[in-house]
Structures are given as C-alpha cells and as structure tokens.
Amino acid sequence: MIKKELVVANGEYTNRNNETKTRWVNVGALHEHEGKHYITLDAHINLAGLERKEGDTRIFVNMFDPKKKESQPQSAPPSDDGFDSDIPF
Numbered sequence: 001m002i003k004k005e006l007v008v009a010n011g012e013y014t015n016r017n018n019e020t021k022t023r024w025v026n027v028g029a030l031h032e033h034e035g036k037h038y039i040t041l042d043a044h045i046n047l048a049g050l051e052r053k054e055g056d057t058r059i060f061v062n063m064f065d066p067k068k069k070e071s072q073p074q075s076a077p078p079s080d081d082g083f084d085s086d087i088p089f
Contacts, residue, residue: 004030004063006039010050025050030063 006028012020027050028041047059 001032002029002066003032003037005066006030006041007062007064008050008059009062027061029066 005026008025008027009022010025011023013023015021025045026042027045027047028039031038031040050059052059
C-alpha cells in the first residue's frame with residue numbers, strides 16, 4: 001500500500017495566467033506491507049540530473065499523500081457506423 005509519494009521540486013515554469021509554478025517530478029513511493037515500510041524509486045529517474053542548491057550534493061525529496069485515483073471513465077456506447085462488428089476470419 002502506498003503511504004506517500006516521493007516528489008522532488010525540479011525548477012519552475014510560468015502557466016497561462018503568468019503565474020510561476022513549481023515543476024514536480026515523482027521519483028518513487030513509500031510503501032507499507034505487513035507493518036514494514038519500504039521505498040521504491042523509479043529506475044528511469046537520474047537523480048544527478050535534478051536541480052539542487054548550489055554547492056549541495058543532496059536531493060531533497062518531499063513526501064505527499066498519494067492522490068486518489070479517479071474512477072475509470074465509462075466506455076462510450078457502441079456506435080452504429082454501418083460496419084459489421086463480426087470479423088469474418
């Protein structure tokens with residue numbers, strides 16, 4: 001079970017409303033299983049490539065509560081496009 005998302009601030013950007021926002025990169029998760037905690041890190045993340053304070057060799061990782069998964073979208077009803085849906089082979 002994911003307890004926290006591990007996220008690093010990696011620069012800033014300006015949105016359409018000309019507001020400065022933080023660019024967040026999800027690098028892994030803190031899990032709990034049978035009362036024990038462990039961390040998984042995404043293998044494709046190069047920690048050396050993330051921004052850090054000048055002269056510092058550390059990466060500061062924030063822990064946020066996991067986002068609730070949105071419910072799966074309902075599939076659209078089949079359309080009558082004039083084609084036979086049975087495949088002849």
